[in-house]
Amino acid sequence: MLEIKDLHVCVEEDPSEKILKGVNLTINEGEIHAIMGPNGSGKSTLSKVVAGHEAYEVTQGDILYNGESILELEADERAHLGIFLAFQYPVEVPGVTNKNLLRQAYNTIAEEQGREELDPLQFEDHAREQLKLIDMKEEFLERSVNAGFSGGEKKRNEIFQMAVLQPKLAFLDETDSGLDIDALKIVANGINELSGEDNAVVLVTHYQRILDYVQPDHVHVMIDGKIAKSGDKDLAIKLEEEGYDWLSEGASVL
Amino acid sequence: MGKVKKQKERTFLQDLLNFQGSLNGKSKFLDEVRLKGAEEVRNIPFPTKKLEDWKFISLRDLYKDSYELASDLDVEVPDLSEHYLPESKGARLTFVNGSFSAEHSSTEDIPEEVLIGNIAKLAEEDNDLLKEHLNKYVENNFEEDVFSSFNKAFLKDGVFVYVPEGLTVDVPLHMLFVQTDADEKYFTTSRSVIVADKESEVTIVEDHIGLGDNKYFNLPVVEINAEEESYVKHTKIQRDSRESIHIARTAAFVHHHANYESYTITRGAKLSRNEPRISQRAEEVEFTVDGLVLIDGDQVSDTHSVMDHRFSHCESHQLHKCVITGKAHSVFNGKIFVRKDAQKIDSFQENRNLLLSRKGLVNTKPQLEIFADDVVCTHGATVGQLEEDELFYLMSRGLNEQQAREMLIYAFALETIENISVDSVQDLLVDEVHRFTENQLDSKLTV
Numbered sequence: 046m047l048e049i050k051d052l053h054v055c056v057e058e059d060p061s062e063k064i065l066k067g068v069n070l071t072i073n074e075g076e077i078h079a080i081m082g083p084n085g086s087g088k089s090t091l092s093k094v095v096a097g098h099e100a101y102e103v104t105q106g107d108i109l110y111n112g113e114s115i116l117e118l119e120a121d122e123r124a125h126l127g128i129f130l131a132f133q134y135p136v137e138v139p140g141v142t143n144k145n146l147l148r149q150a151y152n153t154i155a156e157e158q159g160r161e162e163l164d165p166l167q168f169e170d171h172a173r174e175q176l177k178l179i180d181m182k183e184e185f186l187e188r189s190v191n192a193g194f195s196g197g198e199k200k201r202n203e204i205f206q207m208a209v210l211q212p213k214l215a216f217l218d219e220t221d222s223g224l225d226i227d228a229l230k231i232v233a234n235g236i237n238e239l240s241g242e243d244n245a246v247v248l249v250t251h252y253q254r255i256l257d258y259v260q261p262d263h264v265h266v267m268i269d270g271k272i273a274k275s276g277d278k279d280l281a282i283k284l285e286e287e288g289y290d291w292l293s294e295g296a297s298v299l
Numbered sequence: 300m301g302k303v304k305k306q307k308e309r310t311f312l313q314d315l316l317n318f319q320g321s322l323n324g325k326s327k328f329l330d331e332v333r334l335k336g337a338e339e340v341r342n343i344p345f346p347t348k349k350l351e352d353w354k355f356i357s358l359r360d361l362y363k364d365s366y367e368l369a370s371d372l373d374v375e376v377p378d379l380s381e382h383y384l385p386e387s388k389g390a391r392l393t394f395v396n397g398s399f400s401a402e403h404s405s406t407e408d409i410p411e412e413v414l415i416g417n418i419a420k421l422a423e424e425d426n427d428l429l430k431e432h433l434n435k436y437v438e439n440n441f442e443e444d445v446f447s448s449f450n451k452a453f454l455k456d457g458v459f460v461y462v463p464e465g466l467t468v469d470v471p472l473h474m475l476f477v478q479t480d481a482d483e484k485y486f487t488t489s490r491s492v493i494v495a496d497k498e499s500e501v502t503i504v505e506d507h508i509g510l511g512d513n514k515y516f517n518l519p520v521v522e523i524n525a526e527e528e529s530y531v532k533h534t535k536i537q538r539d540s541r542e543s544i545h546i547a548r549t550a551a552f553v554h555h556h557a558n559y560e561s562y563t564i565t566r567g568a569k570l571s572r573n574e575p576r577i578s579q580r581a582e583e584v585e586f587t588v589d590g591l592v593l594i595d596g597d598q599v600s601d602t603h604s605v606m607d608h609r610f611s612h613c614e615s616h617q618l619h620k621c622v623i624t625g626k627a628h629s630v631f632n633g634k635i636f637v638r639k640d641a642q643k644i645d646s647f648q649e650n651r652n653l654l655l656s657r658k659g660l661v662n663t664k665p666q667l668e669i670f671a672d673d674v675v676c677t678h679g680a681t682v683g684q685l686e687e688d689e690l691f692y693l694m695s696r697g698l699n700e701q702q703a704r705e706m707l708i709y710a711f712a713l714e715t716i717e718n719i720s721v722d723s724v725q726d727l728l729v730d731e732v733h734r735f736t737e738n739q740l741d742s743k744l745t746v
Binding site for chain 2 (some may be wrong): 097130210243
């Protein structure tokens with residue numbers, strides 16, 4: 046589904062600031078991947094670049110989605126293809142309700158994909174169903190997007206949006222950070238419910254804690270802009286026990 | 300050298316005084332008011348950039364042309380019903396180029412006890428309440444101001460409302476000022492006086508609309524007296540023609556336990572200058588002077604306000620928000636005075652600017668003169684752009700750039716719009732915001 050080939054990315058404003066230095070990654074339908082790594086390793090940037098953030102420039106390599114390069118596509122065009130990014134720091138949009146943002150988003154994507162749009166009532170039914178997943182009440186729909194939300198509520202809202210928009214490929218950027226155990230369980234449960242045979246989820250995380258609740262098929266570790274090692278859940282456990290240092294040494298040897 | 304300087308300051312506005320006579324004869328009271336105004340105009344020079352309070356804008360566009368009196372024009376008035384507010388269908392006074400139009404007005408939903416009428420007629424009838432209140436507030440709040448004197452010199456018509464003690468007027472009063480299209484450049488003016496007696500409540504919508512794109516000079520002056528325990532809500536919407544000049548004054552007195560809440564929305568005019576001046580007249584007073592400015596192209600919008608805290612215990616609030624795109628220019632100067640014995644003042648002022656283009660310009664200047672020692676006065680100003688992260692967030696959900704920008708600008712403007720209690724006004728303002736974002740030609744962010 047997603048093929049990242051030798052991806053080199055720098056900051057658009059300052060090309061000397063290189064963040065990704067040759068990332069290779071393949072993600073297939075039905076898979077759950079975890080990307081871990083120390084701060085500054087580039088894992089958040091990778092998510093944003095896949096989603097189309099204009100602050101970054103691809104200097105080398107490619108990103109293929111279902112076989113076709115998406116480098117020239119804008120963020121909204123990538124969303125229309127079914128790509129979703131759950132933000133590390135979700136943005137507040139006061140004056141716009143969750144319901145209205147999502148209905149407009151849902152219908153825009155549906156239109157682009159040739160699917161049926163939902164009228165306000167149909168959409169509310171659909172949205173209400175997904176609320177159960179994140180354990181929120183109906184009034185949540187009427188609240189302004191992320192305005193006055195606690196950290197946990199913002200993260201749950203990201204999962205809610207994912208549930209409503211039903212993307213094919215979802216990157217979750219540190220969705221677990223700052224959550225207490227109860228919120229974490231809700232978020233993890235949401236992710237589990239939403240991931241299936243037809244879609245893929247990439248969990249970008251700093252801590253292995255969430256991986257106790259969401260079983261990844263593959264675990265990758267990023268160090269200094271590249272994927273230093275790939276493995277399975279055991280790799281995550283080893284990182285938890287030993288930290289990242291042993292990998293850096295390994296990378297420099299390579 | 301001296302001669303050249305004099306020519307630069309010359310305007311054609313004074314010439315209009317020669318035509319003032321055509322207004323006289325129907326009311327001795329107004330004749331005297333106008334005479335006094337004319338005298339003042341002859342003695343006060345028109346402002347230039349050399350004056351501190353006028354240094355950010357150029358009045359050259361106003362001064363360089365000569366104007367005709369709007370009342371001298373022959374105008375054909377088209378159907379105005381699209382501009383009526385449904386809530387005020389029986390509570391509307393309409394003025395066309397400054398003259399009252401009975402045909403487009405209706406007062407059938409207004410309680411009988413309320414005195415409401417157009418000033419020309421009430422002056423002819425020698426109405427005592429009108430004589431008691433007219434000019435009292437503007438003369439107190441605006442000294443040595445040639446524009447209010449100019450308005451006085453040509454005072455002919457406008458709204459007079461007197462709400463008696465204890466009465467709550469449920470229906471919002473729509474003051475509709477329509478400026479028509481014309482080949483000639485004209486000068487139009489109006490004076491409105493709103494008096495809310497003790498314990499009364501009234502909501503007014505002051506609405507200025509230009510029907511064409513023609514150039515005219517509109518000089519409205521509004522006087523408000525909120526007596527003890529009264530509550531006056533004042534929404535002003537300015538959608539004058541894109542080539543016009545709109546210079547306005549609002550003078551308000553707010554008495555003991557009274558609340559004056561105003562929202563001014565600026566969308567039209569090539570050059571607009573709003574000057575609300577609020578005078579606290581007793582202890583325990585509340586007032587709000589919020590604003591929303593949406594400007595593009597080569598528009599200039601200047602708000603110079605004065606909040607004068609003269610007694611203890613006052614809560615005042617001013618949130619002035621501006622969205623600037625194209626080559627537009629926004630100026631804000633909010634003066635807060637706190638007199639020596641005015642303790643326990645809680646005053647909030649903020650000017651937030653959303654600058655969306657490379658060539659847009661913002662001048663913002665809070666001005667605090669505080670002479671009491673037990674006060675809380677916060678003031679702030681921000682100038683920002685649409686955050687790239689915010690745009691990315693919305694676009695990553697599938698909205699295209701236009702939709703995302705519109706949503707963020709709407710969210711910015713909503714804080715002011717949602718406070719307006721008249722639903723149809725909220726709706727029309729939301730439409731204005733949508734149209735505003737659609738019109739943006741220079742749609743790239745600055746860095």
